[in-house]
Amino acid sequence: MLDKEIMEKLAALVGQDNILTGKMDRLTYSYDATADLPRQMPDVVVLPTDSNMVQAIVRFARKHRIPIYPRGAGTNLSGGTVPIKQGIVLSFQKMNRILDVDPANLTAVVQPGVVIGALNAAVAPHGLIYPPDPGTVATATMGGSAAENSGGLRGLKYGVTKNYIMGMEVVLANGDKVRFGGKTVKNVTAYDFATLFIGSEGTLGIITELTAKLIPAPRFRRTMTGAFSTLADAGNAVAGIIAAQVIPATLEIMDRMTIQTVENFAHIGLPTEAEALLLIEVDGMSADLVQAETEAVIQVVRDNHGDLCTAETDQERDQLWTARRNALPALASLNNTVILEDATVPRSRITDMLVACEQIGKKYNLALGTFGHAGDGNLHPTILCDKHNKDEMARMHQAVDEIFQVALEFGGTLSGEHGIGMAKMRYLGNELGESGLNLIRTIKESLDPDYLLNPGKMVPAHEV
Amino acid sequence: MTETTTATRPNKTYHDELAIIRAELDKCMKCGNCMAVCPVYGVERKEAAVTRSKVAVAQAVLDGDLELDDPEVYEMAFNCLVCKSCMINCPTKVNFDRIMLALRAALVRKNGLPWLKKMIFSTLRHPKLFDAGMRLGATMQSLVFRSEKESRAISPRSPFALAGGAIGFDAERKLPGLNSTPLREQVPEVVRVTNPVASVAFFTGDSLNYFYPEAGRDLIEVLTANNIEVHIPKGQNCCGVPVLVHGDIDTVRTLARNNIDIFEATGCDYLITGCGSCGGAWQHDYSELLANDPVYGPKAEKWAKQTYDISTFLTRIIRLRAPQGRIDKVVTYHDSCHLKKSMGVAVEPREILRLIPGVTFREMSAPDTCCGSGGSYVLTHFQTASTIGRKKAEDIDRTGAETVSVGCPACMMQLLDNVHRFGAYQEVTHFISLLAESYRREKN
Numbered sequence: 001m002l003d004k005e006i007m008e009k010l011a012a013l014v015g016q017d018n019i020l021t022g023k024m025d026r027l028t029y030s031y032d033a034t035a036d037l038p039r040q041m042p043d044v045v046v047l048p049t050d051s052n053m054v055q056a057i058v059r060f061a062r063k064h065r066i067p068i069y070p071r072g073a074g075t076n077l078s079g080g081t082v083p084i085k086q087g088i089v090l091s092f093q094k095m096n097r098i099l100d101v102d103p104a105n106l107t108a109v110v111q112p113g114v115v116i117g118a119l120n121a122a123v124a125p126h127g128l129i130y131p132p133d134p135g136t137v138a139t140a141t142m143g144g145s146a147a148e149n150s151g152g153l154r155g156l157k158y159g160v161t162k163n164y165i166m167g168m169e170v171v172l173a174n175g176d177k178v179r180f181g182g183k184t185v186k187n188v189t190a191y192d193f194a195t196l197f198i199g200s201e202g203t204l205g206i207i208t209e210l211t212a213k214l215i216p217a218p219r220f221r222r223t224m225t226g227a228f229s230t231l232a233d234a235g236n237a238v239a240g241i242i243a244a245q246v247i248p249a250t251l252e253i254m255d256r257m258t259i260q261t262v263e264n265f266a267h268i269g270l271p272t273e274a275e276a277l278l279l280i281e282v283d284g285m286s287a288d289l290v291q292a293e294t295e296a297v298i299q300v301v302r303d304n305h306g307d308l309c310t311a312e313t314d315q316e317r318d319q320l321w322t323a324r325r326n327a328l329p330a331l332a333s334l335n336n337t338v339i340l341e342d343a344t345v346p347r348s349r350i351t352d353m354l355v356a357c358e359q360i361g362k363k364y365n366l367a368l369g370t371f372g373h374a375g376d377g378n379l380h381p382t383i384l385c386d387k388h389n390k391d392e393m394a395r396m397h398q399a400v401d402e403i404f405q406v407a408l409e410f411g412g413t414l415s416g417e418h419g420i421g422m423a424k425m426r427y428l429g430n431e432l433g434e435s436g437l438n439l440i441r442t443i444k445e446s447l448d449p450d451y452l453l454n455p456g457k458m459v460p461a462h463e464v
Numbered sequence: 465m466t467e468t469t470t471a472t473r474p475n476k477t478y479h480d481e482l483a484i485i486r487a488e489l490d491k492c493m494k495c496g497n498c499m500a501v502c503p504v505y506g507v508e509r510k511e512a513a514v515t516r517s518k519v520a521v522a523q524a525v526l527d528g529d530l531e532l533d534d535p536e537v538y539e540m541a542f543n544c545l546v547c548k549s550c551m552i553n554c555p556t557k558v559n560f561d562r563i564m565l566a567l568r569a570a571l572v573r574k575n576g577l578p579w580l581k582k583m584i585f586s587t588l589r590h591p592k593l594f595d596a597g598m599r600l601g602a603t604m605q606s607l608v609f610r611s612e613k614e615s616r617a618i619s620p621r622s623p624f625a626l627a628g629g630a631i632g633f634d635a636e637r638k639l640p641g642l643n644s645t646p647l648r649e650q651v652p653e654v655v656r657v658t659n660p661v662a663s664v665a666f667f668t669g670d671s672l673n674y675f676y677p678e679a680g681r682d683l684i685e686v687l688t689a690n691n692i693e694v695h696i697p698k699g700q701n702c703c704g705v706p707v708l709v710h711g712d713i714d715t716v717r718t719l720a721r722n723n724i725d726i727f728e729a730t731g732c733d734y735l736i737t738g739c740g741s742c743g744g745a746w747q748h749d750y751s752e753l754l755a756n757d758p759v760y761g762p763k764a765e766k767w768a769k770q771t772y773d774i775s776t777f778l779t780r781i782i783r784l785r786a787p788q789g790r791i792d793k794v795v796t797y798h799d800s801c802h803l804k805k806s807m808g809v810a811v812e813p814r815e816i817l818r819l820i821p822g823v824t825f826r827e828m829s830a831p832d833t834c835c836g837s838g839g840s841y842v843l844t845h846f847q848t849a850s851t852i853g854r855k856k857a858e859d860i861d862r863t864g865a866e867t868v869s870v871g872c873p874a875c876m877m878q879l880l881d882n883v884h885r886f887g888a889y890q891e892v893t894h895f896i897s898l899l900a901e902s903y904r905r906e907k908n
Contacts (some may be wrong), residue, residue, distance in 0.1 A: 020510065024536035027524055028510075028517035033495045047510065074511070075496040093509040117500070138500035329555030336490035387490075 020045040032074040042083040051208035059175040070202040072144025075136040078421030084456040112143020128214040131158035149199030151417030156375035167211035173448035202454035220290040221283035226306035227274035234276035235351025240300040250281040251375030258369040265330035327371040335384040343407035344416030347377040357381040364395040378416030420458040482570040492519040498550035515550040532574040545838030548805035568711035591701040602642035647677035663693035665732040669742035671873030682900035703742040740803030740872040746771035775812035789905025790822035796865035799832035800872030826863040837878035853882035869895040
């Protein structure tokens with residue numbers, strides 16, 4: 001706990017309106033959206049209003065060796081924002097201004113607290129979109145999603161956050177403020193700093209401004225579903241669509257358990273006898289192209305014995321999407337604890353991974369449903385358990401270990417879009433090896449030698 | 465947890481014991497989807513303002529990590545409009561209103577009611593005293609308030625505006641004037657028609673009785689124009705929502721039992737409301753509050769099924785006679801939280817407005833965002849409520865409508881103030897008054 005004198009100095013530095021010190025307020029910053037993680041109250045929450053204030057806070061914290069936990073909306077799913085070693089939570093809820101929308105250069109400049117959905121609303125009148133589309137798009141912030149390198153439903157065709165950040169302002173652990181990148185499409189000056197800070201999960205520096213790349217909004221789209229009686233057919237259809245050289249904007253999958261749970265939850269007429277359901281959306285700037293891609297997809301689904309359903313109106317499209325959007329809440333309504341993983345494999349191994357998840361669920365006698373972004377290999381095996389049942393929680397942990405082990409065996413990765421945070425730190429060496437961990441630590445220690453930025457996350461510190 | 469039958473009536477409800485709400489708390493994943501729609505969070509931009517944090521605080525109180533008499537907990541619990549927007553957006557369907565009401569009731573059990581609330585609420589238990597107070601208020605209001613020439617709205621006179629500025633009673637404040645003759649005194653207890661097709665009991669609530677009696681008369685007029693006999697029992701009292709949201713469970717139960725007795729006595733098949741809060745009380749709150757009452761519990765459940773908003777009754781139970789009188793106005797409609805989110809009424813008022821010849825209906829960009837009223841929230845948290853109201857007024861402005869129609873008198877008061885402060889002085893009216901006006905113009 002910080003002593004009274006330090007707290008008073010900090011309050012004077014940021015102003016009473018921008019600091020929260022009461023127990024109740026601190027409690028509300030002790031968690032994020034990740035289930036089954038330890039909670040910890042910070043000593044203090046500060047809500048800076050500009051980057052100079054961030055700089056002042058970082059310098060103050062460094063002088064007094066206080067950990068800093070940067071935080072956007074706290075919707076992350078890997079424990080990235082839990083202030084596990086107490087100290088300062090640096091919340092960007094008040095730095096939420098869109099500074100510039102530039103249709104000529106297809107860019108927008110934003111403060112880190114801008115909600116992704118708000119940016120999309122601001123650029124829509126120009127016929128533009130900011131494509132990264134995480135499930136929490138209406139809540140999650142630009143700074144948080146850049147720090148976590150979040151993905152979403154449009155990842156297959158449009159990529160993830162790292163493909164859309166062209167420049168930044170960052171406050172480093174030593175208090176320096178650096179700016180790099182900007183509105184130029186080509187920029188190869190020096191190291192690719194944006195890539196370094198995107199996905200750094202707040203461990204290397206604090207993002208205080210972002211230049212985002214926008215693209216013209218696709219004018220045409222078609223949405224369809226395919227219901228399959230075997231996982232293999234569904235997996236082959238995914239591979240077949242890519243092999244037919246169609247890159248859908250969205251190519252989502254739900255397994256049998258998810259289909260049945262969603263149907264029980266929302267009653268929207270899903271094929272509950274199917275083993276797997278694909279939700280496919282193609283989009284583009286020309287009607288002809290979208291029609292050609294639609295026909296190719298229909299052929300592939302039929303070739304793989306799928307039952308096809310095509311949305312002819314916006315209303316029908318919404319109905320199909322409702323099914324996908326209901327997947328998580330429907331599963332979550334089954335029990336009090338939702339463990340949502342994002343194990344990711346090369347898309348050719350989707351079928352293998354789906355089968356493996358199903359078997360792991362059976363092996364540990366757990367309610368496990370899998371849905372996710374089949375097109376980019378990013379699956380969400382989701383385990384429902386009762387936090388009051390110790391035995392079940394133990395089996396859940398074993399199952400999660402095994403899911404990640406299998407994903408790595410298939411040439412996959414620990415995270416497709418949620419990041420490492422606290423939740424997956426212990427697996428990091430399995431993917432990167434000791435040399436990889438050393439590289440991470442080398443970079444961390446050269447920028448933040450005292451481990452003051454988001455300590456306890458992603459980077460396993462050397463034993464002292 | 466509220467689906468109780470007579471056979472399994474619980475000893476206590478969540479209104480009596482906070483621990484009962486634990487299963488509801490468990491449903492919250494802390495996903496933060498509530499942040500996108502919480503009007504208070506939209507203004508204050510800090511975690512304690514948003515729903516998932518209030519769930520976490522309730523959990524901490526139950527776990528003994530926070531104390532019920534912590535002033536921060538008290539302030540947080542009352543910094544909520546109970547607009548239920550978060551519940552509509554909640555993926556796991558957490559019944560947050562129950563959590564909030566359980567928490568507030570627990571706070572009141574532990575700390576008692578603040579003296580001012582105690583004084584005001586105790587008058588509600590004595591309808592005659594309350595009624596006398598409201599009438600006295602109507603007579604005295606000209607001392608404190610000046611009347612507007614062009615409307616019935618009143619504003620604080622300057623010495624009072626100076627003192628009341630902090631809670632929004634500044635010189636700009638617009639309020640509906642109290643009526644010296646309340647609605648229930650203006651009309652007979654039964655309004656008969658020549659060939660009745662049904663008879664309904666009209667629960668007026670306080671707002672239609674004291675502040676907007678003309679809207680109440682319009683509602684009765686519309687019913688009789690459709691050959692419906694209307695009972696307006698004089699002994700009815702406040703629905704109790706204003707005290708329920710302050711955790712005064714004893715008072716609301718007393719009010720609920722009295723209302724049930726009075727409406728049982730009418731022998732009517734339907735209970736009609738013109739206010740989302742009153743209707744929500746009859747449809748949901750009474751049966752939850754009285755779940756452990758062997759006598760009134762089943763009666764409350766019965767009335768829950770027989771209660772309809774006036775718009776639902778007109779469009780779903782009977783088929784209202786299409787109005788013929790022209791009203792050449794551009795009209796928009798504000799979805800009151802309790803009407804849409806408690807009673808599920810949103811389509812019906814729009815159907816009615818579209819039936820009126822001459823009305824051009826224009827939708828707001830976000831018609832169902834809260835206006836910031838929240839009953840007494842506008843008094844206790846004027847700054848936040850006003851910022852929320854400003855957004856609403858701006859949305860109303862963008863439609864170009866000259867009239868904003870509403871189905872809840874509490875919203876009418878808040879909108880009246882906000883369209884004057886931040887809007888273009890739009891007319892604020894209950895949708896039923898537009899329908900009544902159209903019927904009246906048929907005769908001309």
